[in-house]
Amino acid sequence: MKDTTHDTEPLSVKSFLEEEMAFGIRRRERIAWIVASAGVATGLLGIAAVVLILPLKQTEAYLAIVDKDTGVAERVVSVEKAGVDQAEGIKQSLLYSYVIDRETFDAHDNEARILQVYARSEGAARKSLVTLWNEGNETYPPKVYGASAKATVAITSITPITETTYQVRYTKTLARDADPERVGKFYATVTFRFAPAQQSAISLVWENPTGFIVTDYRVTAETFEAEQ
Structure with missing residues (x-):
């Protein structure tokens, strides 16, 4: 009787490697997407936190002297009590x-x-x-x-x-x-x-x-x- 052990084993190993390569790539892609999504979410949360703690835009009245040559305004004094x-x-x-x-x-x-x-x-x-x-x-x-x-x-x-x-x-x-x-x-x-x-x-x-x-x-x- 012909021994087929040596023929079958290489095929099994080959199939396993092919499946591992195909599914391994997909698994790594899913992991990469999960990591990227987590990074984006963390970034958005950080931006939101910064926006919340920033003060609202406001205008402060103050006196200034404007250089007639350059047009640059130099602050002189703030309005105080x-x-x-x-x-x-x-x-x-x-x-x-x-x-x-x-x-x-x-x-x-x-x-x-x-x-x-x-x-x-x-x-x-x-x-x-x-x-x-x-x-x-x-x-x-x-x-x-x-x-x-x-x-x-x-x-x-x-x-x-x-x-x-x-x-x-x-x-x-x-x-x-x-x-x-x-x-x-x-x-x-x-x-x-x-x-x-x-x-x-x-x-x-x-x-x-x-x-x-x-x-x-x-x-x-x-x-x-x-x-x-």
């Missing part, structure tokens, strides 16, 4: 600007100016402003003054009543074509607060860096007469 005297000066300056902007009438810049006043107002102060500048209102300024008229304002005094309520006295001069100027004396009782906010654009910081907001605004007339 003001002292008592400085804080009082800042309050009066903001009240001064607010009352002048709100009470002035000039057809050339009414829209832009009143929109800025609106942005610095809330609550009762904003409501009364919107009511006044409603075209259907009987005291709508363009209707009362006329398109060609101008009303200019001069502040005469700013007096604190409480820490957040001040009395601002001013005169308003109304000029119309072919009419004598009329001068009125008024005082505005203004209540305000400060609500500093972190802004994403430097232009917003420039417009209102202190977060000055008027919450209540009432005007009382003292006199109003025509100049001779």
